[in-house]
Amino acid sequence: MKNKERRPGATRKAPASGNNRSSSRPAAGQRRFEDAPARAESAKGRERPAAEAPRAAAQAEAQPARALIERSGERPAERVPVILETPGAGDFHLIDSGNQLKLEQYGPYRIVRPEGQALWKPSLPAHVWEKVDAVFTGDIDEEGAGRWRFPREALGETWPLQLLDVDFHGRFTSFRHVGVFPEQIVHWTWMKNEIEAAKRPLKVLNLFGYTGVASLVAARAGAEVTHVDASKKAIGWGRENQSLSRLDRAPIRWICEDAMKFIQREERRGNRYDIILTDPPKFGRGPNGEVWQLFDHLPLMLDICRELLSRDARGLVLTAYSIRASFYSIHELMRETMRGRGGVVESGELVIRESGLSGKETGRALSTSLFSRWVPK
Numbered sequence: 001m002k003n004k005e006r007r008p009g010a011t012r013k014a015p016a017s018g019n020n021r022s023s024s025r026p027a028a029g030q031r032r033f034e035d036a037p038a039r040a041e042s043a044k045g046r047e048r049p050a051a052e053a054p055r056a057a058a059q060a061e062a063q064p065a066r067a068l069i070e071r072s073g074e075r076p077a078e079r080v081p082v083i084l085e086t087p088g089a090g091d092f093h094l095i096d097s098g099n100q101l102k103l104e105q106y107g108p109y110r111i112v113r114p115e116g117q118a119l120w121k122p123s124l125p126a127h128v129w130e131k132v133d134a135v136f137t138g139d140i141d142e143e144g145a146g147r148w149r150f151p152r153e154a155l156g157e158t159w160p161l162q163l164l165d166v167d168f169h170g171r172f173t174s175f176r177h178v179g180v181f182p183e184q185i186v187h188w189t190w191m192k193n194e195i196e197a198a199k200r201p202l203k204v205l206n207l208f209g210y211t212g213v214a215s216l217v218a219a220r221a222g223a224e225v226t227h228v229d230a231s232k233k234a235i236g237w238g239r240e241n242q243s244l245s246r247l248d249r250a251p252i253r254w255i256c257e258d259a260m261k262f263i264q265r266e267e268r269r270g271n272r273y274d275i276i277l278t279d280p281p282k283f284g285r286g287p288n289g290e291v292w293q294l295f296d297h298l299p300l301m302l303d304i305c306r307e308l309l310s311r312d313a314r315g316l317v318l319t320a321y322s323i324r325a326s327f328y329s330i331h332e333l334m335r336e337t338m339r340g341r342g343g344v345v346e347s348g349e350l351v352i353r354e355s356g357l358s359g360k361e362t363g364r365a366l367s368t369s370l371f372s373r374w375v376p377k
Contacts, residue, residue: 066264068303073340076374080331082348084186085365090163092182093359094352096129097366098122105359106170106178107161109133113176117367128357136176148172160244164188166216168241179211179237183350183368184279187317188217191275194314195221202274202314205266207259207305212238212252214277219250226273228255228262230286258286260297263304272310278302279319294323298330302337309341313376319350320370327370334372347372 088094091107097118104111110132122129135149158169163185170178195202195218204218209227211234218225219242229235235256242248255262259280280301284292305316316338320330331347338345350371354363 065300066304068300069307071336071339074342075335075345076338076342077344078331078335079344079346080348081327082346083351083365084348084371085351085353086183086185087353087362088182088355088359089185089189091161092163092180092185093355094182094363094366095357095359096122096124096354097364101129102366103129103132107159109155109159109170111178112136115366120364123354123363124357134172146174146176163213164192164217165220166213166241167245168211168213168216169237169244171237180213181210181368183352184214184319186350187277187319187371187373188214190315191277191317192217192221194275195223198222198274198314203272203310205263205273205276205308207263207276207278208280209238209277210234210279212241212254215252216241216245216247216250218275219247219252220245223275224251226253226255228257228259230256230258230284230290232256232287256287258288258290258292260292260301260304261286261290263301263308267304267307271308272313273308274310274312275314276305276308276316277319278305278317279321281321282323294320299333299337302333306337306341315376316374318372320372321368323370325370327372330370330372334374338374341374343374343376345372345374 091105093105095103095105095110097103097115098121100114100116100118101112101122102115102118103122103124104113112129112132112135114136130151133150133152134155135151136146137149155172158171161168161170161180163180163182168179170180172178191204191214195204202223204215204223204225206215206218206225206227209215209229212227215225215227215238227238229238235254239254242250242252259278278301280294280298281292282294286292302316302318309316316334318330318334320327327347327349331345334347335345348371349367350369351365351367353365355361356363
């Protein structure tokens with residue numbers, strides 16, 4: 001997805017479209033999901049050798065999937081459109097954007113990366129954009145690797161960052177991402193507040209969890225966390241971040257597996273969760289060649305996630321990066337899935353607000369992704 005940088009535990013071997021970011025993005029409300037490379041580098045899983053992949057994919061597709069449950073009852077109430085805005089937090093803020101680029105602050109580094117949604121001209125003068133530490137160049141398509149240029153001095157591959165009292169490593173990946181999708185801060189803040197307000201430890205399921213920042217935020221707040229991603233590399237990065245945050249003893253299960261396989265097994269076992277975060281890609285492959293197609297498999301994934309919600313669940317969150325659809329497509333799917341459960345489905349877009357060099361100004365809003373969230377009230 002975004003693998004924000006963010007989806008079902010799969011490495012994306014992208015077809016023509018991408019899961020989170022693409023050099024040829026459509027306008028807000030008509031977006032495409034991030035595909036293979038962003039997550040292959042980050043959070044989705046390994047590819048099988050070319051000779052084995054078709055056979056493994058065919059076996060995966062041949063496995064019978066359970067039918068969708070016929071839901072009855074009233075659909076939940078709705079709140080639309082909802083715009084969830086991130087002005088920046090911790091070591092991150094968006095300085096400026098324009099000319100299909102964005103200028104960001106990540107800890108001590110100023111970074112320039114492609115951003116197809118930024119159709120306007122930058123607010124800040126050219127000399128500000130030139131005094132940066134890293135620029136992503138080369139192939140800016142999500143489906144191919146690019147490269148980083150360091151105008152001032154050579155930088156190491158990783159550097160420390162902090163968001164919401166969680167420490168983690170940023171990393172200059174070959175697919176432009178740096179290990180965190182900051183627009184998700186609004187969801188993580190909501191989740192943190194729910195966990196801290198609860199009178200019991202909540203159980204959180206983080207599907208397509210990437211480098212584990214959301215999992216660490218949940219654990220820091222007091223939750224029991226199950227983190228699922230198909231990429232061994234991403235799981236290793238997440239464990240590294242766990243140690244960096246001094247949360248080695250926190251109750252986090254790191255599961256390297258295809259997300260659909262995992263949740264179907266959890267459903268059979270009768271396991272339940274209070275909060276579920278899910279951030280799937282448009283297309284992906286699991287560690288054993290499992291095939292994921294968003295528009296084919298999302299209804300069943302949400303259907304199973306509903307069954308995994310506890311009686312006193314606090315929310316089910318779906319984030320959709322760069323799909324060619326309106327947020328209404330996932331909004332109405334979520335409402336149908338949650339028939340008879342009551343509550344409210346709120347859907348719309350996640351945006352990041354420019355905040356200038358100081359991080360305290362108020363600039364333009366940069367749209368990043370679609371979302372739909374069910375909450376019990």
